[in-house]
Amino acid sequence: MTEEIRMLGIETSCDETAAAVVADGHRILSNVVASQVDLHARYGGVFPEMASRAHIEAILSVIQKAMQEAHVGWDDLDAVAVTYGPGLVGSLLVGVNTAKGLALGRRLPLVPVNHLEAHIYAHWLEVAAEGAAPPNLAFPLLALIVSGGHTELILMRGHGDYIYLGGTLDDAAGEAFDKVGRLLGLPYPGGPAIEKAARQGNPAAFRLPRAWLESTYDFSFSGLKTAVVRLVQQHGGPLRGRTVADVAASFQEAVVDVLATKTAAAAAERGATAILLCGGVSANQALRTTVRERAGVPVYYPPPILCTDNAAMIAACGHFRFLSGERAGWDLDVEPGLRLV
Amino acid sequence: MAPILDDRSLEFISRSPEQTRRLGARLGQLLQGGEVICLEGSLGAGKTVIAQGIGRGWGAVGRLVSPSFVLVREHRRPTGHQRLLHADFYRLEQAQEVWGLGLQEWMEDPAVVVLIEWPERAPEVLPQERLWIRLEFAEETRRRLLFTAEGASYLALLRAFRRAAFGV
Numbered sequence: 001m002t003e004e005i006r007m008l009g010i011e012t013s014c015d016e017t018a019a020a021v022v023a024d025g026h027r028i029l030s031n032v033v034a035s036q037v038d039l040h041a042r043y044g045g046v047f048p049e050m051a052s053r054a055h056i057e058a059i060l061s062v063i064q065k066a067m068q069e070a071h072v073g074w075d076d077l078d079a080v081a082v083t084y085g086p087g088l089v090g091s092l093l094v095g096v097n098t099a100k101g102l103a104l105g106r107r108l109p110l111v112p113v114n115h116l117e118a119h120i121y122a123h124w125l126e127v128a129a130e131g132a133a134p135p136n137l138a139f140p141l142l143a144l145i146v147s148g149g150h151t152e153l154i155l156m157r158g159h160g161d162y163i164y165l166g167g168t169l170d171d172a173a174g175e176a177f178d179k180v181g182r183l184l185g186l187p188y189p190g191g192p193a194i195e196k197a198a199r200q201g202n203p204a205a206f207r208l209p210r211a212w213l214e215s216t217y218d219f220s221f222s223g224l225k226t227a228v229v230r231l232v233q234q235h236g237g238p239l240r241g242r243t244v245a246d247v248a249a250s251f252q253e254a255v256v257d258v259l260a261t262k263t264a265a266a267a268a269e270r271g272a273t274a275i276l277l278c279g280g281v282s283a284n285q286a287l288r289t290t291v292r293e294r295a296g297v298p299v300y301y302p303p304p305i306l307c308t309d310n311a312a313m314i315a316a317c318g319h320f321r322f323l324s325g326e327r328a329g330w331d332l333d334v335e336p337g338l339r340l341v
Numbered sequence: 342m343a344p345i346l347d348d349r350s351l352e353f354i355s356r357s358p359e360q361t362r363r364l365g366a367r368l369g370q371l372l373q374g375g376e377v378i379c380l381e382g383s384l385g386a387g388k389t390v391i392a393q394g395i396g397r398g399w400g401a402v403g404r405l406v407s408p409s410f411v412l413v414r415e416h417r418r419p420t421g422h423q424r425l426l427h428a429d430f431y432r433l434e435q436a437q438e439v440w441g442l443g444l445q446e447w448m449e450d451p452a453v454v455v456l457i458e459w460p461e462r463a464p465e466v467l468p469q470e471r472l473w474i475r476l477e478f479a480e481e482t483r484r485r486l487l488f489t490a491e492g493a494s495y496l497a498l499l500r501a502f503r504r505a506a507f508g509v
Contacts (some may be wrong), residue, residue: 178410222390
């Protein structure tokens with residue numbers, strides 16, 4: 001029996017301080033996330049200075065907890081994988097510097113991981129959940145990465161082999177959710193709050209625009225956001241319960257309509273064997289259901305804990321980068337604007 | 342139409358996002374590095390739209406997209422060490438948090454153009470000298486743009502912009 005490869009993953013690109021141990025790129029031995037969402041929820045936003053400080057305070061105990069829960073010591077680990085971008089510079093630095101120190105001190109290889117790529121690798125993690133991808137997915141695969149900072153359609157032809165099909169020209173889908181959530185007086189983060197409000201609303205109550213950007217796989221949510229601004233302005237005075245629910249439902253439907261249509265079309269055109277929904281917004285139930293209705297191939301989505309930022313996906317992605325021989329030097333720097341393709 | 346209010350300000354009504362972008366591109370072409378440009382306006386007023394134009398005129402590789410979530414996005418040209426920094430204070434609630442972005446160093450770097458959306462959320466970190474662009478909803482797709490220069494070099498920039506964009 002061959003020895004399995006155990007990877008420690010570290011993630012601090014934005015609001016979450018996370019560490020995880022994953023075996024052979026798919027078996028989660030532990031997955032620890034210390035979220036700052038509660039901290040930011042009080043203010044409706046993120047605080048770079050506070051985020052860095054919170055990461056520094058949490059990182060070592062989070063790693064320790066991940067190793068304890070996985071029942072591994074330093075000698076049981078084969079490598080350390082860490083997110084080096086994209087993200088907030090101060091937050092990324094905490095993870096990268098910690099990973100460097102640990103890898104150097106414990107003589108372990110250091111594997112640099114792209115946070116966006118890792119969102120796709122969340123699908124390689126074994127979980128017993130509805131919507132989870134089966135093992136041995138066949139390429140090519142179509143990935144829709146939707147989060148606060150990203151909206152991208154990526155064709156994955158193999159491990160580490162990607163083609164960029166399209167992405168947002170202005171606001172990311174998650175950002176539109178957050179801004180509209182704030183506009184409607186809903187709590188932070190806006191995504192789950194809008195989804196919840198939308199359940200009580202009528203998605204046909206307001207006709208909101210969809211930017212189809214024909215013959216491209218690009219997206220634009222800025223016009224939709226502006227339409228909601230006008231709607232609220234014209235209403236005059238704060239919106240009340242029923243109207244908030246109707247606006248939330250109409251807005252969500254407009255976002256989901258465009259995302260689902262383009263994703264299904266891209267999968268068909270590029271001959272993808274399956275669609276992988278990735279990133280925080282892929283936790284949205286309406287998005288999952290609608291993509292499934294429109295796609296001619298299986299649609300997979302990770303459980304919510306693996307949709308939002310976590311370190312298990314970093315370790316999973318790191319595993320495949322490790323197998324392909326990728327190693328970071330001790331001069332590894334953060335890349336806040338890192339792209340996947 | 343570009344009514345000239347006085348020597349240090351300029352008003353313009355844009356009829357479309359593309360027109361706003363083109364106007365931004367005229368301004369972007371004039372930027373040498375070291376400038377700070379503040380983009381004020383409510384949600385949907387067109388801050389990112391004019392930033393996209395400025396980036397296009399400046400020669401940025403790729404398109405500028407909203408930095409609200411990531412707070413800052415760094416852009417470069419195909420060659421050279423010059424940078425365009427696109428910052429967004431939308432998610433910030435306390436001025437002191439801006440220090441965590443390292444923005445001060447960027448604003449003092451003569452090779453860097455700094456664009457700031459939602460600057461009014463942290464007025465105390467902004468330099469005294471700057472170009473301020475206020476965007477307002479006029480009606481439907483129209484936007485009123487008000488450019489105001491603070492400081493001698495920005496007065497010169499605004500004059501050059503007026504000549505480039507309106508020939509006066």
